[in-house]
Amino acid sequence: MGKKQTNQHFSHNGERTMENDVLSPKVKKIARDDVEIKVHYVDSLGKEISKPVTIKGHYLDKLDIPWQEIPGYVLSSVTNFQQTFIPNSDGIYLVYASQLSAPVIVYHRNTDGNLIADPQYLEGELNRQFDSHPLQEADHFLVHSPKEPHGQFTNKVQEQEYVYNVLPVREFKIKKNLYIRTKDNVNVFSEPTSKVPLDKPLPFGTDWKVYRAVQETYNSTIWYNLGGNTWIPNSERIMTRIIQQPTSQQEMLRSPLSETASNISYTYSVIDSMNINRSVKILYYSDQFVTAWKTPYGDMDNQRYQGGQFVFVKTLVQLDNYSVWAQLDDGYYIESKYLNL
Structure with missing residues (x-):
């Protein structure tokens, strides 16, 4: 019997090796699960804005970067980007830019x-x-x-x-002879809860009769009606007070046109007047109406003047609170701000 043949080989320099032997010590073996990559989250100045994350995977396998949404920032660039697990001692840097959000x-x-x-x-x-x-x-x-x-x-x-499912305002009970006094030049509005004031404010230090009031449903704001489409909220610089009821003699005036100018207002004095004697137009839209008054700040009447209607003005009267009233030929008064004078 011959000798059993061994599977031996010789290298080119005569050294004996074995097939399937270990690799030469000059070549490092890479295990399939020892690749670690550190992912950094920094701002444009390189400052860390979130804790870094270390991911581990098999050599040459697909690498999925752990993206993050960081409040106040938006991703702007990536440094050392790679798609597979290849050793990278520097790591991957996700660079975020600071950005404000919309409301x-x-x-x-x-x-x-x-x-x-x-x-x-x-x-x-x-x-x-x-x-x-x-x-x-x-x-x-x-x-x-x-x-x-x-x-x-x-x-x-x-x-x-x-x-x-609710109305924005509700009725608010007031005393009969309630007046408001302005503590500054204050805005007035065409309706409660309106945000757009009328063109002319009420002057400082003047008194105005309150005819009704409403309160906003969801807060403590009270709106006072000063006649017609004129409203003022208590958020303006005003104060409320009670003024004594007019005397019976003043209440029994048959017609303000038959009286002297000093009797026109129960509360105010007339400081100026001017004859007009011409027809003028009501400034409101055709679906809006202006309140008629028997006397300025006296009693309102059911009479209404429609927007776009022409009325004949006899006289303009200015009271000591600087309000100006138009005396019409039908015996009523309306505030001059509603007229195209």
């Missing part, structure tokens, strides 16, 4: 579509969570909420809307 506007309306409170502006860092809520005092009137009351701040304006 979330929350509207509160009644079923007629009118605002019952000022819009709320929610502000926060980009990508941070926000929550919108209905008005606490009107929650039981709520009939509609946004589908997604929660979300994230983005670089685009977002809107949320809550709808309530």
Whole structure:
């Protein structure tokens, strides 16, 4: 029998090796699970804005970078980007730029579509969570909420809307002889809850009779009606006071046109007057009406003048509170601000 042949080979320099032997010590073996990559999250100045993450994977396998949404920042660039697990001692740097978010506007309306409170502006860092809520005092009137009351701040304006089945104002009881006194030049409005004042403010230090009042449903704001379409909120610089009722003799005036100028106003004195004697136009729209007065700040009448209508003005009368009234040929008075004089 021959000798058993061994599987031996000789290298080119005569050294004996074995097939499938270990690699030469000059070549490092890479295990399939020992590649670690560190991912850094920094701002444009290189400052760390979130804790770094170390990811581990098999050599040459696909590498998925762990992207992050960081509130107040947006990803702007990547340094040392790679798609596979290859040793990288420097790591991967995700560079974020600081960015402001757009606001979330929350509207509160009644079923007629009118605002019952000022819009709320929610502000926060980009990508941070926000929550919108209905008005606490009107929650039981709520009939509609946004589908997604929660979300994230983005670089685009977002809107949320809550709808309530309730009127924006309710009647507010006042005393019969209530007047307001202005503590500054103050704005007046054509209707309660209006945000746009009329052209002319009420002058400082003047008194005005209050005919009715309403209160906003969701706060303590009271609106006083000073006659016709003239309203003033208690948020203006005013004070309320009671003025004694006019005497019976003053109340029994048959017609202000038959009296002297000093008897025109129960509360004020006439400081100037001017004859006009011409036809002028009511400034309002055709679907609006101006209140007629028997005397300035005296009694209102059921008589109304329609917007666009022409009336004949006999005299303009200025009172000591600087209001100007037009004396018409039919025996009534209206405030001159409603006329195209």
